[in-house]
Amino acid sequence: MELIQRVQFQPLGDARGELYALEGLKNIPFEIKRIYFMRGMHADSPRGFHAHVNLKQVAICVTGRCRMVLDDGKRRESTILDSPSSGLLIGNLVWREMHDFSDDCVLLVVASQYYDESDYIRDYKDFLKRVIHQ
Numbered sequence: 001m002e003l004i005q006r007v008q009f010q011p012l013g014d015a016r017g018e019l020y021a022l023e024g025l026k027n028i029p030f031e032i033k034r035i036y037f038m039r040g041m042h043a044d045s046p047r048g049f050h051a052h053v054n055l056k057q058v059a060i061c062v063t064g065r066c067r068m069v070l071d072d073g074k075r076r077e078s079t080i081l082d083s084p085s086s087g088l089l090i091g092n093l094v095w096r097e098m099h100d101f102s103d104d105c106v107l108l109v110v111a112s113q114y115y116d117e118s119d120y121i122r123d124y125k126d127f128l129k130r131v132i133h134q
């Protein structure tokens with residue numbers, strides 16, 4: 001399976017502007033339990049640096065751009081998010097880092113689980129031990 005998996009959203013806009021619809025188990029490949037977004041990031045303040053035990057997410061840069069790094073313990077790949085019509089599917093047990101935010105970046109994330117700090121793996125060595133033994 002590819003590490004970088006994209007989810008495409010059909011623009012539904014018209015002359016009045018753009019509209020994108022996200023629907024669980026339709027164009028989002030899981031039931032949506034939580035939605036959050038982040039804004040006001042800085043290019044020199046990367047975020048993430050963790051993996052999740054169970055959580056699956058789709059991240060969409062609705063405005064601006066950022067660079068996402070995904071790492072499954074064997075592969076480490078980078079991709080640019082800069083379009084509201086193309087999200088990034090981030091599976092469980094995938095280390096993620098977010099870098100190089102543009103000043104106008106708004107990153108929307110749809111999640112398969114409610115917030116649960118115990119689902120986070122925040123230490124890279126612990127993450128590697130976990131994926132090697134899965």
Ligand code: T46
Binds near residue numbers: 034096109115
């Ligand atoms: C992820 C990447 C893409 C909550 O209380 N509820 C929430 O739903 C979230 C997402 C976060 N928080 C709290 C936990 C921390 O005290 O908000 C604070 C910032 O969260 P964190 O440092 O985890 O933020 P990021 O940007 O490093 O990671 C976030 C998500 O937490 C994470 O699941 O995959 O975005």
